[in-house]
Amino acid sequence: MSKSTIRMIYFPVLMIAVYGIIFAFMPDRAFLAFKSSGIIFSNIIIPLGLVFILMIALNLFLKPAYIASFLGKEAGIKGIMLSMTAGIISTGPIYAWYPMLKELKEKGAGSSSIAVFLNSRAVKPFLLPIMISYFGCLYVAILTVFTITGALVAGYLVGALVEKKKL
Amino acid sequence: MKIAVSADGPDLNAKVGFRFGSSKYFIIVDQDTMDFEAVANPGASTYQASGVQAVVLVISKKVDTVLTGHCSPTAIGHLTVNGIQVLAGVDGTVAEVVERFKKGELQRQPGVESTPETSANKIDKAALVHALRNSANQFIRLLPVLTGVVLLIGLFNSFMSKELLSSVFSGNISTDTLFGACLGSIFAGNPINSYIIAGELLAYGISLFAVTALIISWVTVGLIQLPAEITALGRRFALVRNTVSFALSLVIAIFTVAVINIIGG
16 A cells, blocks of 8 residues: 555544544443534535536646646746646645645746645635535635635745745 | 656656556656656645646646556546546557657557547547446445434434433533534534534524534644644644634624624624
8 A cells, every 4th residue: 555545544544443432431422423423424425426516627728748738937926926826726736736836946937936825725616515505605605705815925025025025 | 839748757758557546756848859757746645635646737738649568448537638648558658658658659559548638629529428436436435434423413313302402502602603613623524514403402402603613623723633634734724724624613703693693684
């Protein structure tokens, strides 16, 4: 079994073990916990289906490799907007992007662009169904606007503080 | 026309690198002038996703053709759907293989893979299968931890009382928001888990300020990934970005909830 598989399953396996132990000593509590988990699952099953469909659409139309070509190509406002778009549509764990970001930084991509990319990742289009099912459309819309604004502000501040210059 | 050749060294006399993803360099050659640029492959020193790093690099250089020893079907798929022709199975020095390519000899060589695609047929059956496989992989990788989180919340609901939770989240908006941002900064992983945790906390009556700060800092601040970020992007950048992002998660939480309150009356 690969390390990444072990890393992926150790947490749920640990949880199942905890349930087993609790069931041995407090079966009522274990049943209650299991029932509560079942309710949560039933609440997210439809949004999860939508998440999967959105994932397919993103993978079909947006190639991860293509996203990288957005970064560090343009200076100024246009470059920042491209970094923001790249961050929003990027998928996968952040550590997979670090080597590429390092390469782009060495090739001249600004700290602002990279910070905007990293912070824009807080907007996840394919997870919107789950978010809306928990918090509603209004909250998600307002939070998305402020998250994007926050990413731009973060880019400005990081650029100013790290490179000691304005955008 | 630009050609990318995977190589063991940084010049035209270097041997063609056998594996596309883990070759040390890519020599980007202008077919007409033979001007070249040697680019170190960021994927050569990484164990994970080295093929993706190489694909990203080649696409960003806007090359038309890749010449290499061996290229995985996944990498070929990424490259061809971006309109890049891949010729694998080539051997010799970079200068030699480029000359052979210019003479049209490589296409005729047995065992050479050549699968060019035009932009007109980018979304074909193969691309759909590829997207389905990628999505299924991403989804399957998301499920184990998601299941663990849901089971943990089940336990939380079974054992946690409102009184106990109140001892952590006191009801004071300032400290609760700060605490929410701290929690989000410590935890990492797919943000879907933060939505579920935040949703359950909200159901317990925890303030929307705290819950929003948790959701934002979950992705933008990463204490666990900080060493990796420092290694990749430098200490100053990583520390400044995480500090700024932590402060902004508080500001975003305050603004978001304030606007909702204004709109909601």
